[in-house]
Amino acid sequence: MEREYDVIVIGTGVAGSDVAWHCREAGMRIAITDHQTYGGTCALRGCVPKRVLAGAAEVVARVHDQQGRGIRGEVSIDWPQLLAFERSFTDPIPRRKEERFRRAGIHTCRGFARFAGPDRVAIGDDLFSARYIVIATGAHPRPLDVPGADLVTQSDDFFYLETLPERIVFIGGGYISFEFAHVAARAGAKATILQRSGRVLKGFDHDIVDRLVQASREVGIDVQMNMPLLSVEKTAAGLLVRAGREGEEETFEADMVVHGAGRVPAIEGLDLAAGGVETDRRGIRVNEYLQSVSNPAVYVAGDANPGGVQLTPVAVRDAHIVVDNILNGNARAADYWVVPSAVFTNPPIASVGLTEEAAKEKGIPYIVHAGDLSERFTNRGINQKHVGYKLLIDGDSRRILGAHLIGHHVEEVINIFALAIKHGLTVDDLTLDAIAWAYPSNTYDIIHMVHPLVRM
Known part of the structure; x- marks a missing residue:
């Protein structure tokens, strides 16, 4: 027997889940499937557990850095206990997610999905047809072609x-x-x-x-x-x-x-050829609306979109774009111009906008302003030695083109620069004359990053 839906979503991560929920809220008949445990990479094998582990590492690093500066006594990570704490976040997710889908009236399936035609998907022995099929299968580690x-x-x-x-x-x-x-x-x-x-x-x-x-x-x-x-x-x-x-x-x-x-889109096994879905060496070929260039019934969101960036907020935004385009007829194009990203090391690093390499490649003129903030009391007070910044500025308009940071809390501070770039703010818009930043804080240190530029 063939079941009919308005939308079939393949993948239960943040992208697939958002598509399913929002389309269901619009009154559409939805089915969702996954061959793995419901929840996706971010919640089960990525951002959430990573942040728990990184948080423990940060505590150890902070105590180590302040030894002899008013702090004494060593701390260490109890790995089994830490993993148990981590799993208190991840273990409940699959059941909660499935229950939420069912309460919303979304039909849940389990198993490998494969195309059985342009508007049909087979899951095990069951056949489903839909007006739209959304591929949100995420990514997996790139195959290693070496002995062992x-x-x-x-x-x-x-x-x-x-x-x-x-x-x-x-x-x-x-x-x-x-x-x-x-x-x-x-x-x-x-x-x-x-x-x-x-x-x-x-x-x-x-x-x-x-x-x-x-x-x-x-x-x-x-x-x-x-x-x-x-x-x-x-x-x-x-x-x-x-x-x-x-x-x-x-x-x-x-x-x-x-x-x-590295990771690559997890699209093998979907039998995309049977669905008339064209691919290239990067993945599924999509247009600016995240729609398959060869099958208008198919949309792609999240890591399975090779033109995007493999980050959770990008996957969520992809999902919202796909929903808008399904409901309103390709009304919204995707762009990845301003995407802040961070590496949760000790210290962390963060980046948004143009790098020098990208600016040169695009032929965009820029001025570099870089410096060290390790002697700022916000950093010296916790013995942070590796603290610095590099800003790329448009010399004529004085707009911020890129920001690159290392140090405590830069994963938060970078979002200020993302807003600045997105809305075309200048260095003058970030000064104390423009905003009375909370003090003392790492965000306030933006004043010291842009202050010499104000006198240019």
């Missing part, structure tokens, strides 16, 4: 380790590896990051990243550049990782190897 890849632990599984290994090698120099490495190091493990190229965290400003690498090495994290993974093999002592360029290979001993080398 089966010995590598997926980053998703790091959140559910019953015990923390003593020696961990992280493959890839992106935010996943850095965040996990900082947690592992503060929990007492020996952490190594292997980056295939000469630069880590490529989406962030290189000067800010250099300071984070220095801070990482100071807490014992071994950051290795130009170390592409060659193989992983099992030994009597654990795992042996081979990496490096030809003729310059090195080996690293580990108890666990964690995949942090």
Whole structure:
């Protein structure tokens, strides 16, 4: 028997869930499915558990930094207890989410979905048809094509380790590896990051990243550049990782190897060809309305949208765009011009707007203003040594084009710069004459970032 709906949503993360709920509120008949536990990456294998682990690492880092400055006595992470606390956040989510769907009148399914035609989806032995099909399947770790890849632990599984290994090698120099490495190091493990190229965290400003690498090495994290993974093999002592360029290979001993080398849209197995959904090497081809260029019944939201950014707030906004376009006939285009992002290390880094590389590539003239804020009492008072900023300014209009920060609470401060860029504010709009910022606070330190520019 074939069931008919207005919208079928594939994926129960933040993007898929928002599409389902908002379309249901508009009176549409909705079905949603997932082959994994309901909840998606952010809630179960990403942002939520990561923030819990990062919060514990931050406490240890703060106590360590203030030893001899009015604080004495060591603290340490009790890994099993921390994991139990983390799971108090994640374990209830699947049941709550399914119950909420059902209370809203959304039909819930479980299993792998595959296209059975332009407007049809098969889930197991059941067939569903719909006016619209929304793909919100998220992303998964990029396949590693090296001998011993089966010995590598997926980053998703790091959140559910019953015990923390003593020696961990992280493959890839992106935010996943850095965040996990900082947690592992503060929990007492020996952490190594292997980056295939000469630069880590490529989406962030290189000067800010250099300071984070220095801070990482100071807490014992071994950051290795130009170390592409060659193989992983099992030994009597654990795992042996081979990496490096030809003729310059090195080996690293580990108890666990964690995949942090990027994620790709999770769209294999959907049988997109059967649905007439075109793909390219990046994923599903969509137009500015997040609609398949080859099948107008299909929309894409979240990580499965290769043109977006793999961040939860972006997935939520994608979902809202898809809902608007389903309900109102492609009334809203997507744009990813202002997307703040942060890496939850110790200290964290954050970025929004143009980097110098991007500005040069686009031919946009700019002025750089950079500085160190470690001697500001807000930072010196907690012994934060790695605190700095880089601002990109339009020399004529004085508008802020980009902001790149490292230091305590920068994951919050960056949102001020995001608003400034979004609304075309100038450096003068951020001064004390314009806004009486709360004091003392890290946000108030914006005054010291822009003050010399006011006299330009």
